Amino acid sequence: MITSSIELRRAPDNDLWLEVDSAIPFRISAECAGDMGPSGEPAAHRDRVLKQSGFDPACVLGVRQTHSTILCDLRSGPPESESDEADGMIFDISRFAAGVTVADCMPILLTVAGSAIAALLHSGWKGTGIVVNAVDELRSITGASASSISAILGPCICGRCYAVPAERAEQFRRRFGEDAGWRDGEGESYIDLRAANMRLLEEAGVVQATVVRNCTVCDPRLGSYRRDGSEFRRMLAVAGPFGE
Template sequence: MILRHDSRSGAHFAFTDRWGGVSAAPYEALNLGGAVGDDPAAVTANRARAAGELGIDPGRVVWMNQVHGRQVAAVDAPWPGVGAPPVDGVVTTRAGLALAVLTADCTPVLLADPQAGVIGAAHAGRPGLVAGVVPATVARMTELGARASRITAWTGPSVCGGCYEVPAALRDEVCAVVPEAHAVTRWGTPAVDVAGGVRAQLAGLGVTSVDDAGICTLESPDHFSYRRERTTGRLASYVWLEE
């Protein structure tokens, strides 16, 4: 169920795979996305299972309404009522509050400066990479007292540059903004390396402690991939500070 759970100086980072949940195909089994057509009761049960595995309160998880933009919100509790506004980044100083990113090929980015007590999470697909959602998230963290040089970052399971085929013109558009995202598929066609672009953006901001989950969602049968399956579930990546 939990692919990786890493803890550093009171900051926790975790990523799920697709197994251990109750959703039926094509969302089998641990679908954590609430806007992909799955039974809402199954999603609620899956989110509770994942939280239980991590030892966190499912009612203390912030889920975003992700729209492939660069808007970032500072939060101190989950959104009430109708839910989250359209954002692709969240930051908090509230210990015990988990920030979550949903993906099925896009790059989830988790960030923490435990010394300042500030964490952030960003949803970086190709449009978000170009729009600058990761720099925007780091900027909001620094407003709350974080320093880029102290931030630890993780990029989670996502489609790799060797698999993310795009038209040449689209690759050119991306690389005009983030040159480090330039890639070629394993079969020799134009591609975009979103995670590589994110890591380059972080390095440019002075974030040098960056780890990668090292899993391509398109290649791994243990992970949801929109490019492979179209109708499918969503993985979750979590970051939180110990209370």
């Protein structure tokens, strides 16, 4: 696996967004942006936050996130019904951007060499494994091999900050490897979303990954449910082209 580890950088055009240095724009809002899912109400604030970054809100796809491992195929556009619940979207990057709401969970972008079809995922502890479904789906849609898929693992809560009940850490260790669930010298248990997803990508045959080092708890510019409790900022992670 060819892995590069990078830091988020400030978007050059405004202070309110951070970005990954990548071929396809992949940005994280540093202010509270609200929910990306279809709420049935006009999401004026969210749309304003998207516009700050040059995204056309009408061209940013979203789904109702439920911490699942379910993907929605949105290649032909926005979900038809309000009930579309999913935590990942397959989309056409030549026509749309896609956005997920995140706080400590990890946004993941998968792209396929030579194709405009991509996947954007919301992957927290409950939904860990969605990345495997996305790799399978991209392979079957594009006919590409796993080795032509590249992954960007966005900012999330780091393994040193993510204390969990001992059983959950043990479950992670068993399913996703030694580095994914562990215990410190004081008997406190932790899980590491990056380690778990890297292991899954490797098993799926993906050979290129970029890991964003910023931790949502350690980096005050980012929103964290763990750090801030009910007052936490819901950030948007958006990938895809800017609007006109």
